[in-house]
Amino acid sequence: MLPFARVTIIGLGLIGSSVARAIRRSMPTVRLTGYDASPAVRKRVAELDFLDDIADTAGAAVTDADLVLLCVPVGAIGEVAASFAADLPADAIVSDVGSSKAGVAAALAVALPGVAVVPAHPVAGTEKSGPDAGFASLFDGRWCILTPAGDADPTAVMRVSAFWEGLGARVDIMDAAHHDLVLAVTSHLPHLIAYTIVGTASDLETVTRSEVIKYSAGGFRDFTRIAASDPTMWRDVFLANKEAVLEMLQRFTEDLTALQRAIRWGDGDTLFELFTRTRAVRRSIIEEGQDDAAPDFGRQH
Numbered sequence: 001m002l003p004f005a006r007v008t009i010i011g012l013g014l015i016g017s018s019v020a021r022a023i024r025r026s027m028p029t030v031r032l033t034g035y036d037a038s039p040a041v042r043k044r045v046a047e048l049d050f051l052d053d054i055a056d057t058a059g060a061a062v063t064d065a066d067l068v069l070l071c072v073p074v075g076a077i078g079e080v081a082a083s084f085a086a087d088l089p090a091d092a093i094v095s096d097v098g099s100s101k102a103g104v105a106a107a108l109a110v111a112l113p114g115v116a117v118v119p120a121h122p123v124a125g126t127e128k129s130g131p132d133a134g135f136a137s138l139f140d141g142r143w144c145i146l147t148p149a150g151d152a153d154p155t156a157v158m159r160v161s162a163f164w165e166g167l168g169a170r171v172d173i174m175d176a177a178h179h180d181l182v183l184a185v186t187s188h189l190p191h192l193i194a195y196t197i198v199g200t201a202s203d204l205e206t207v208t209r210s211e212v213i214k215y216s217a218g219g220f221r222d223f224t225r226i227a228a229s230d231p232t233m234w235r236d237v238f239l240a241n242k243e244a245v246l247e248m249l250q251r252f253t254e255d256l257t258a259l260q261r262a263i264r265w266g267d268g269d270t271l272f273e274l275f276t277r278t279r280a281v282r283r284s285i286i287e288e289g290q291d292d293a294a295p296d297f298g299r300q301h
């Protein structure tokens, strides 16, 4: 049996449109409604034709939903939820796909008091955005982390879990604060580093822009993929997950200083030992079958 019969997706960019396409593929009888604040996105989604209905307001989109999935930048989640609160059916479950969780949970609790909320984070994405960038297989074999509050309705958690498994994902459940700490180091900090290094290279007075483009083989090119990620989405993630990101940034800065010292004093053993350990991390990721997170400039969908 399907966990939900009528799903509403709010925010129809990369993740919202991928969820819609994955539902079409795996749960074809689900009635799918969508809403996006951008009229241009709504028009494009109508052309792409992966929804049954596109509403003109968030309120109209949720009126007969049994799952409402918020796929907007994390900074917009509270405001969007408040905008449809009065129209939400009493038994509807609300979830989201935001990349940081504690702040989102707090915003949803304020906007939707008494509503069954099960926050989620599919740990899958690309540097692209918008409805054309989505694809049905995005969540296949990837983790989706649910961060329900301690007093969340277990049936609601079970249904959201079954929903993500139905879309091909593997589900884990954890506390929102722990999620934010883990993702700060595995996702948020890497993005910050990529934004920094690409910014630094493009600011260098002694290196012209054409040289940066011409010689961007291997390492730098990999960073530019990550640094092309959506500015609104990532601004919101860093502001929402401020504490955990600053904590991880502090540790990173200390480790970087230790490496700086090793280079200055010709301490090859320290460098060699670290590079050996990090190579092992990469090998374990590949053995786990998660190497598709690696840069892929011509990803075929």
Ligand SMILES: NC(=O)c1ccc[n+]([C@@H]2O[C@H](COP(=O)([O-])OP(=O)(O)OC[C@H]3O[C@@H](n4cnc5c(N)ncnc54)[C@H](O)[C@@H]3O)[C@@H](O)[C@H]2O)c1
Residues within 6 Å of the ligand: 010, 011, 012, 013, 014, 015, 016, 035, 036, 037, 038, 041, 071, 072, 073, 074, 076, 079, 080, 097, 098, 099, 100, 121, 122, 123, 124, 125, 126, 127, 128, 129, 130, 131, 230, 233, 237
């Ligand atoms: N991109 C990734 O790799 C990735 C992966 C996992 C989770 N996420 C999370 O998914 C969410 C969406 O990210 P995305 O990559 O799909 O972004 P996106 O830019 O592709 O799509 C976001 C969509 O939300 C719409 N939107 C913005 N504010 C809105 C509002 N107030 N009401 C209705 N629609 C609104 C935008 O018009 C846009 O179409 C974010 O919370 C992000 O943190 C992203």
Ligand SMILES: O=C(O)C(=O)C[C@]1(C(=O)O)C=C[C@@H](O)C=C1
Residues within 6 Å of the ligand: 098, 099, 122, 123, 124, 125, 126, 127, 186, 187, 188, 226, 229, 293
């Ligand atoms: O592969 C990428 O482009 C991503 O950045 C995906 C990625 C990640 O950092 O792993 C980005 C943000 C998400 O919340 C989840 C996944």
